[in-house]
Amino acid sequence: MAENKLNLSKKYEYAWDKYSQEDLVKVFALSDRYKDFMSRCKTERECVKDFITLAEKEGYVNLETVIKQNGSIKPGDKVYANNMDKTLAMFVIGTEPFENGMKILGAHVDSPRLDLKQNPLYEDTDLAMMETHYYGGIKKYQWVTIPLAIHGVFVKKDGTKVDVVIGEDENDPVIGISDLLIHLSADQMQKKLDKGIEGEDLNILVGSMPVEDKEAKDRVKTNVLKIFNDKYGIVEEDFVSAELEIVPAGKARDYGLDRSMVLAYGHDDRVCAYTSFEALVKIQNTDKTCVALFVDKEEIGSVGATGMHSKFFENVVAEVMDLCGQYNSIKLRRALANSKMLSSDVSAAYDPNFPSVMERKNSAYFGKGIVFNKYTGSRGKGGCNDANPEFIAELRAIMEKHGVIWQTAELGKVDQGGGGTIAYILAEYNMQVIDCGVALHNMHAPWEVASKADIYEAVKAYHAFLLEA
Helix, strand or coil: CCCCCCCCCCCCCCHHHHCCHHHHHHHHHHHHHHHHHHHHCCCHHHHHHHHHHHHHHCCCEEHHHHHHCCCCCCCCCEEEEEECCCEEEEEECCCCCHHHCCEEEEEECCCCEEEEEEEEEEEECCEEEEEEEEECCCCHHHHCCCCEEEEEEEECCCCCEEEEEECCCCCCCCEECCCCCHHHCCCHHHCCHHHCCCHHHCCEEEECCCCCCCCCCCHHHHHHHHHHHHHHCCCHHHHHHEEEEEEECCCCEEECCCCCEEEECCHHHHHHHHHHHHHHHCCCCCCCCEEEEEECCHHHCCCCCCCCCCCHHHHHHHHHHHHCCCCCHHHHHHHHHCCEEEECCCEEECCCCCHHHCCHHHCECCCCCEEEECCCEECCCECCCCCCHHHHHHHHHHHHHCCCCEEECCCCCCCCCEECCCHHHHHCCCCEEEEEECEEECCCCCCEEEEHHHHHHHHHHHHHHHHHC
16 A cells, blocks of 8 residues: 655746646737737836726726716626826725725836936937936946837826827837947946946937928927927927836837747736736626726835825725725725735746846746745845735635645845835735735846746736635
């Protein structure tokens, strides 16, 4: 009679080894949908707009419409709340009272980039240039000599909004930032990496052709303004009330000769936002109310009216509870405190090119599924959430029940640095929160890399959490 052996060791599974042919079809189909989304949506406004369009096709209703119609909300209803076109909260209303808590997926849809300054356009030596101010943590040298695009919105004095996308259509021109030629770079090459390109030197070349009027001042700049006016009907003053983001030009692509990965701008954190969205729309009926929250400004501290530190989410939950006939102040506090949340944010995948900053036993790896980070923070866990083991144990059981491939990691060696997410902000309500997302190469670079297997496992993990937590 064979002896039953107790398996005392934990070995994280390689997702590709588990997939049937049917699974592989699903993995690659999901990645195709995701690439389409990432190619369209390179700003937080574009993400929110796209999610709303997709959500309405799934039966979600604008919360403002319900309020204006003096309506009500009941279990099974699906609603969304749009905050200034840059933050979105989606709800599937559950059968249990709100005070029992909600199941929340929270991701951010802003990414590191360059923003145009409010008075960006100038002419220097017969070249039209635009000044920028970088947003979030970037390595500035990575943004030179690559094709860039303009995405954003002009808002005219009469309130008219004009959406702008230049550089994405194959017939569009692109723009870019020059770098010093190697032949004249002796001094530049002696500088530290973070000083090789200074922030004030991230000026974009946008034109070199003058208007025909030889008596005009700043003829090349004037020609660029004429192009903007002809296409979008704007004048130079309209830049003051514009929100224009400079992002890498081009579509998301398959990466690797085996097409096992996705190359895209903005994986951080739209890979977790998109997979959270796909997981939520699978939910039709639920016990506790399920929420997907997509926020702005995480890359600069979650500040402002569209960041996680704002009262938007708390206020929206109050509105939804009121429309369900369940609101009072103490029930709102109970609803938030009794909730459980996956702070859906990316992690760093082990990179064999840079092994010195990683600790192998506590690193994330491509193809080993979604990553649970008990804590992020920096060095002595500064600024982190640090999830409770009781919550982690519950999540382990959920993942096992649904066959989710998962792993756990820290963000590099202890003294190498670290990072933060929105987890600690939601934890201030006393809810259970843990960071949980997809591991990346090239995080915060113009082009980041993610594993298709990990993207697939993220949807499975988020869906399992919404079903079981």
